[in-house]
Amino acid sequence: MTPQRIATLFAAFCFGTAAWAAGPHQHGVAQLDVGVEPGRVVLELDTPLDNLLGFERAPRTDAERERAAAVVKKLQAADGLFRIDPAAGCTLEKVSLKSAALGLGADAAPAKGEHADLEGRFEFRCKAGAKAGFLEVGLFEAFAPLKRIELQVVTQRGQLKAVLVRPASRVVLAR
Template sequence: MRRLLLALPFALLPLAMAHAADDHDHEHGSLGAHEHGVGSLNVALDGQTLELALDGPSVNLVGFEHIATTDADKAKVASARAQLENPLVLFSLPKAAGCIADQQELESPLFEAAPEEAGGGAKAAHHHSDIEAHYAFTCSKPEALKTLDLTQFFKTFPGTQKIKVQLIGANGQQGVEVTPKAPTLTF
């Protein structure tokens, strides 16, 4: 599933370097910095295959980064996971494109570790954890895939204020930022 997405960092390196220069004064001043409220989304369209790879701090999606120990925190993690398991709701694709979600993979320490395995409360409380989601779609009419609307994503996860997108599609490559006020990506 990650065949296309593995090529993205190399293909978009010039865009990433330019963006890094703009972000030089932000947290840690480096690519891939863990920045609350900000996520990244890699999008690759190759023939009928559309792949999405989302990555961001878990605080953006559940409101915290520590291992869930309370019932309330466990419920937030379960809810976020359930939402992420519905990519066609979170990422609105044109119906005319006929996209079907074929594969998905969700990864996060919050999804896997039980409190007893977290290595102690103090360590877990200060750990920066991310949530990663990888999706593959087959689109019967990829030529109709003109936009990707993240309005529902921002409504579902209001802790996310900005998503840095790297895209490779039929019209080449681009790097853009989407926000709740400008949530649509154009292919």
Template sequence: MIRLPLLFAFTLTATSTLATASETRQADAHEHGHGQLTIAIAGAEVEMEIEIPGMDIVGFEHAPETDAQHKAFDAGKAKLTEGDSLFSVVGEAGCALKETHFHEEEDHDHDHDKKSSEAEHDEEHMEFHVSYHFSCEDTAKISGFSFPFFKHFPNSEELDVQIVSPKGQFQFEVSPDEPALTLN
């Protein structure tokens, strides 16, 4: 299929832009409540990729240790697999979720200044990194996106959304108070 390389080109552009933003964000303090979502639209395909702190999804930011934490982790991961109940395409595009892929969950070790206290030293921050693949009848009919995501994950306060599409590149912030965006 000729259009598939185009999707990868869009995804690569979006990922490069997201990587730069992510590097900048990681250089700053770890920020709970704030995730990043990249959306690439090309041909009949929509690819979404989210990076979100573990605190937003499961209520803690380290690898699960107790039985209760393991249950919360499994429940959070199960909710994240349901991309079509977290992200909705607005318009008559006829999109359906075809695949969900979890990238390795990441624990980010933050080395603090040697003068910092023992409690702060070797702090870990878990993040979830998930990709979603949607197949659509007509992506030209996508007029926006809504985010029921916030109803499922009330610890999440904001998603920085980057969209790459044939219409151009767009950047939005969505939140529980404004859980939708419109493409013009």
């Protein structure tokens, strides 16, 4: 096998398994898509599992199982992780998590290979979503291995890209 062929396989491998994965699998980096509508704000997180857990496979020991359960609990309490400008009057409505390695999600299959991801979808119901001027992202506080979050924000006024680098937490949604 030529070195080039190996590199190609590795690149394909690192793209993760999920159909709705937004970006490449890179440790320390997560993708966060933010959709702001008048009645709701929807956040979609795509991250290597390592960023949340410090390892990327099914937990094997009681300590690892506890660690995984703590991660899931933090993600379920998404209104602590994602704090939307109070002017928008948003409340957390639904959290969906997918991670084959943790057995989360409808199509959870055993993880293959060395890498594993987690995808989360977080839906907030809002009284005035358009008034959301900012979003505070608490992922760096919650998950130590995470260093960089690449954001794509879609509002009714348009689309923007932003990057949060630890320890920054605030994303401006409207000016």
